[in-house]
Amino acid sequence: MAFEFTPERLAQFHELLTHYPEEHARAAMLPTLHLAQEQNGYLSQDVQAYVAGLLGVSEAQVLDVVTFYPMFFDAPVGKHIVRVCKTLSCDLCGCREIIEHIKERLEVDFDETTEDGSVTLLSSECLAACDQAPVMMINDDLHGRLTLERVDELMDALE
């Protein structure tokens, strides 16, 4: 079945449009895609076509945005998204060990999803919290000053 917003989300979308000038519906692309990803989990071709139709833009213009931003997914992902920072500050503060630990524990590499479909592991270039390095982000929550114990605690809470 082709993708469609639920009535509640459609109402949210129409409210969103009022934030932008009428002739620039394209400006509402980012929040609309977030809304769609919230409902569908990821942005399939189907969903992208639906959003393109809503905003009156071409599918290429939607794909353009979807492929640009790392927080949009164009393929199915796990229930939880875990992003681990691997850039300078975190590396200096020992993120390699943490990354190894998470990979072993979940039995996945970066950009992979656990077999049960619960977690997708991603690497990240800076989560903008160098003062708390090493850091990771689980879904929408940032976790800093990680230790292996703290990571295990957080992971246990996921399952």
Next chain:
Amino acid sequence: MAKIIMDGQEYEVSDGISVVQAAAEVGVTIPHYCYHPSLGAPANCRMCLIELTPPGAPGPIRQLTTACTTRVGDGMEISNSAPRVKQARATTLQFLLAHHPLDCPTCDEAGECFLQDYAYEFGHDRSVYQEIKNVPPRKSLGPTVDLFTTRCIVCTRCVRFTEEISGGAEIGLMHRGVHDEIDVAPDKPLDNKLSGNVVDICPVGALVSKDFLYRSRPWFLTKKPSVCNRCSKGCNIHVESREGEVARLRPRYHADVNDFWMCDDGRFGYEYVNSPDRLRLPALRKDGELIPAGWRELLETAAEKIQALGGEQTAVITSAWMTNEELYAVKRLAEEGVGTERIGLFEGPVEDEDEVFPKFVIERDKNPNRAGAELIFGDGLKTAAEALDGAKAAVFFGGIPGAPLDDALMDRLTALEYLLTVDILPSALTEAADAAAPGTAFTEKEGCFTNSAKRVQRLSKALPNLGNALAEWQFAAYLANALGANIEYESAAQITDDLASTVAAFHGAVDEAIDWRGFCLEEKTDGGEAEETAPENWAYASRFWR
């Protein structure tokens, strides 16, 4: 007009235009890739950096500025050659070439590539880039265009073309940073009637025409200015040929007609010109079969037959695909040679509506010279069917490939006692004729078409006549003379002048007055010289449009 100083020299240029265009106006090249005067300027290629001193400022501003987004103003000072300008450009080129495969020996664009030219003129001879190059695969964007992804410098001209000119926005810039590449959405190929233009605007060899790919190196092509024959718009084109064949057609800039563009119907619609089936020899029906014959024999028997059946009973069918000059010669043939009022117009299809894109229109009338025919023949012009009604013989000028010869017209023509055809490809009609003469395709013609806006535009003879074929105007004159007239033309240009002096609508449109921008019949009759449209774009086109 604005006075600017460039590299110490003072120039006067049109006010308010971009610095790239202003420099082109005075004959100076400012290198650029992403900028195109008919598309928005995102200033993303960084190749056109200049040193700018605004009017009244004590010295140049600290950062270099993009010439494409800077508008000229009175008193502005520009350096196109300061050491730091040169260095910036060379560095930019190194970045643009970082992931480029340098596969010029197998690249279609080599020889007309701005990356090659500017790298030679402004670049370094080596790169400090030591990492592994990205090698994204070549892909098909649609039925007419392929993308050699590795060669792309991501100028986004094609993206902007599909957004602004053709309107479908089929092309996007996917992914991010060093991985960004041009692509289309899945199942949404670049499939519109203007798709071929993205190949022309691509400054490098990334977007290539599937039709032209690997057909010829561009430096082997002979390029002649001409006019497209696929609709009444009359897009200005270049016919590029090699070894007697058309290799490709490309748009030629015209501010008032087609801007920098042409449609795919015209661009790829030339195949019939190269067809091996083209008629080459005059042929006469003997014992039921068409046998090649000499021109003299064909003209003499034709004149005999027409005289025997009676001039008034003979229809002369002319075609809306013929030039003004040919039409005028046919008019004289009908009036002075045959002596008939049965003059009919054979025409190609006319669609119900124009095809309208945001900034381009493909006209509905698929005949390049209906306006010319109507002006030259005036009220005496009938439809082919009307002219043939009750006729016993006909001289039929065709020349429209795949023309819609409906059954009723076909029955009328084959029922004639004598039928002489002048055509370029064999058809059911030429097979049924008593005499079949070979004619010329538009790439072989000299003369002019009159487009729907009454602009007389010149074709040039890009290819020689095939076999023994005669230009239609010449054939018409010979046949008229065989019938007792006295028409002496040595060139198409003579007919242009004759036409200008005898047909009021063409007053002033003498050969000398028709330059490569055409001659607008309506503007001139309004009196006075028309003001030139977009002179800065003409300057740009002559410098940067290949």
